Amino acid sequence: MEDADLYRDSIQGTCQFKCPEKEIDLRQREELLHPLEGVKDENGRFVCIRSRVVKEYSRPAAGKKDPLPSDLRPAHVLKETVDYLLGRVAVRSDHSWPDLYDFIFDRLRAVRQDMVIQSIGGHDGIELLEKIVRFHIYAGYRLCTQPMSVYDPKINDQHTQECLKRLISLYRVVSPDHLHQEEFESLYLMFNLGQTDALMHFYELPKHVRDLPLLQRAYRISLAHILMNAVRVLRLSEPDQSKRYPLFVCAAHRHLSCIQSKTLHVLSSGFNSKSFAYPLEKLSDLLWYDDAAQASESCQQHGLTVTEHSAVLFQRAAFKYPDKIFHKHHPKIDKILSSVNLADILLHGEGVQDAQDGVT
Template sequence: MDTASIVVGTCLMKCPQPEIEMREREGLLHHFEIVEGQERLKRPKCVIDRMVKEYKRPAAGQDVADPETLRPVPVLHQTIDYLYSIVTRPNSEWYHIYDYVFDRLRAVRQDIVIQDIQGLDAISLLEKIVRFYVLAVYRMGNKITPSFDPTINNQHTQECLKRLLSLYTEVDGPHSNQIEFESIYLMFNLGDTSALLHYLDLPTLIR
């Protein structure tokens, strides 16, 4: 039995069942979640295995910390890996892919924060998430579309990078990907004094 299967009181799917039922009922399914051939229907059916929990802003009367909706670490990894399968899907417009994956990764980050996931688990999850934001910059540059704003993407990149770099110092290493992400942080902050000071404080081997 895998780790996810023995976690009690948590969601073992990429999307909680109540959300699946609600979004199907209300016609709130994303294009990537719909049964093929039903895209034009007013109330299309979903493919359960394609459903991924969407991001929800905390609001009055909403319990985003409900244990039944929080995904444990193994399921979060499964979710991100599935989202990357969409990133590499042929014959899909990039702006559709970005809009969907960006939102679902934001929900993953929300689950990480609410559960206070730390240590190597947090590192491995954040490394995967940052790579998507960097890929988006490579694909889109400074081009603004209805789904992609480079400023917002940069903001999320910086938030994840700073947390990731902090974890590298908190968790005993070595960390096999640290040099890669330290480099990404420097490139995202060229000319920034605090980034330069951070670099100078790094161990000689990392520098």
């Protein structure tokens, strides 16, 4: 349940800015503005740019007064806010992406809070949640190599799941034939790869939705995963097939390290031998490793012996799951993502021009 669900009665917001004026004044007075909400002048002093200030997330607490209409942004302002965050802030090159992520994560959480308090659903809720889901899935891939001190994947996954579930529930109750439903129903299946609840949801979809090409591919991947056919999972998830939907393969990548580990376990039993060595080059192609060197590193992390002839000895007794799974970017996915403007990935072309023309 969202924290904002604690508010029982919905009200209509009247704030016409990305941040209520009184919050801007308070944070400016208390020196609580984020570096992304202003600039430094020629003397090195921070100067607030009010058009860049975005409402912070505020956790509800016992005894805290309910928000006033002037504290809440209506749907059209929330859309402008999300387009600004994903079309302008996310693409900035003067800050590290982990810093951008922290800022955007908090501000999108405040957007969702305003949505819940005002009971914003329907087509407005769908449009907002679609963009927020894209951000979280992209961030899950982009930041997967960062240490826990910088990025917590469990928290990002939790918010991704919450947004996806709320989104697909809106698809169910709002009039059908949504423009991006194929993409997000597929992302839901891929994010929850092999999960029974996700598969049951797929079976409950109308036939014309289930038959959509991307959703059919996600379904086949999910079935292959349940049947422990890792080769088929990875073949169907091949990045080159997902150029139109780059986030599809980002959602698939979330499970890659686990798939590789489980497959090495199966191979250690199936090819159990003290003399027969399996070529690392072939293993690399099979399990989406970058090259033989990365395959060798992974095998050794799982307790397997790598020979001087660039091959691995699969031995059941030697295999062990590593204490920690290390995630790595995949060059084919990186290539696809780098070929598309980030604002277009996150906004799918919608609101990009408005975000670029809006705030300077």
